[in-house]
Amino acid sequence: MTPPASQIRDIFDRIAPVYDQLNNSLSLGQHRIWKLMAVKWSDPQPGNICLDLCCGSGDLAQLLARKVGNTGKVYGVDFSKAQLAIAKTRAETHYPPLSINWIESDVLTLPCDDNYFNSATMGYGLRNVTDIPRCLKELYRVLKPGAKAAILDFNRPTQGSLRTFQQWYLDKIVVPAAKSFGLTEEYAYIAPSLDRFPTGQEQVALAHQAGFSTATHYPIAAGMMGVLVLSKGLGV
Numbered sequence: 001m002t003p004p005a006s007q008i009r010d011i012f013d014r015i016a017p018v019y020d021q022l023n024n025s026l027s028l029g030q031h032r033i034w035k036l037m038a039v040k041w042s043d044p045q046p047g048n049i050c051l052d053l054c055c056g057s058g059d060l061a062q063l064l065a066r067k068v069g070n071t072g073k074v075y076g077v078d079f080s081k082a083q084l085a086i087a088k089t090r091a092e093t094h095y096p097p098l099s100i101n102w103i104e105s106d107v108l109t110l111p112c113d114d115n116y117f118n119s120a121t122m123g124y125g126l127r128n129v130t131d132i133p134r135c136l137k138e139l140y141r142v143l144k145p146g147a148k149a150a151i152l153d154f155n156r157p158t159q160g161s162l163r164t165f166q167q168w169y170l171d172k173i174v175v176p177a178a179k180s181f182g183l184t185e186e187y188a189y190i191a192p193s194l195d196r197f198p199t200g201q202e203q204v205a206l207a208h209q210a211g212f213s214t215a216t217h218y219p220i221a222a223g224m225m226g227v228l229v230l231s232k233g234l235g236v
Contacts, residue, residue: 005106005130010081011186012056016082018058018181021210026174034152034225035071038121039063041229047071048118051105051142054078054125058100058118064121065098077103077110106133112142112177127197136210143232149156155219155226166224167191203228
C-alpha cells in the first residue's frame, strides 16, 4: 500500500540535508551519468521552456537550465520545502547563477497552463507519487504537442541474479549507509516502494493510457535503473 503523500513528503524533508551526499556515494557517482541521459532523451533546446518534476535538490533542473540558456526558462517542482530550499541555494551559488523558477506543489495538481512546456524530466519521483496514472495525465496536460519527457527511476531487473543483487545492495549497503545519518527508516522505504512500482512495460501501458503517442522504457545500469521516454503527439 502506498503511504499518504504527507508521509512521503516528510521523508524527503528529513533526508534533504544528506540527499546529494548519499546519492553520490551509493551510486558511485553514476547517478550523474543517468541524469545526463534523461536530459538528453527529453531533448531540451536553447530557448525552450522546461519542467523538472519532483526536482529534489535540483540536479536535473540545473542540467536543463544549461541546455536552454538565457533565452529559455526552467521550472523545478517539488512538494518538499526542505529539498526546494537546498535546490534554490545550489542554483544561486552556481557560477554563473542559474535562473530557475522553484515551485512548491504536488505534481498531481500542477499550477501550470495546458500545452506549456517543450520538454520535461523527472528523477526518482514517479515511484513516490500516490497516483501514477494521474501523474502521467497531468504531465501530458502541461506538455506542448510534440514535446518529450524522460522519467528516471529505479527498475526491477528481470534476471533473477541481478534482482537478488539489487535487493542485497539495498539491504546491506544502502540502509546501513543511511543508518549512519540516522535515516534507516527513510531509506528502508526504497525496497517496498520498488516492489509496488510498475514494471517498465506497465509504465509504457500507463503512458499510452495517459495520452502519450509514443512511450519506450530503457533499462540502464544492468536493468537496476530505467528511463521512461515519452512523446506527446502533434495532433493534440
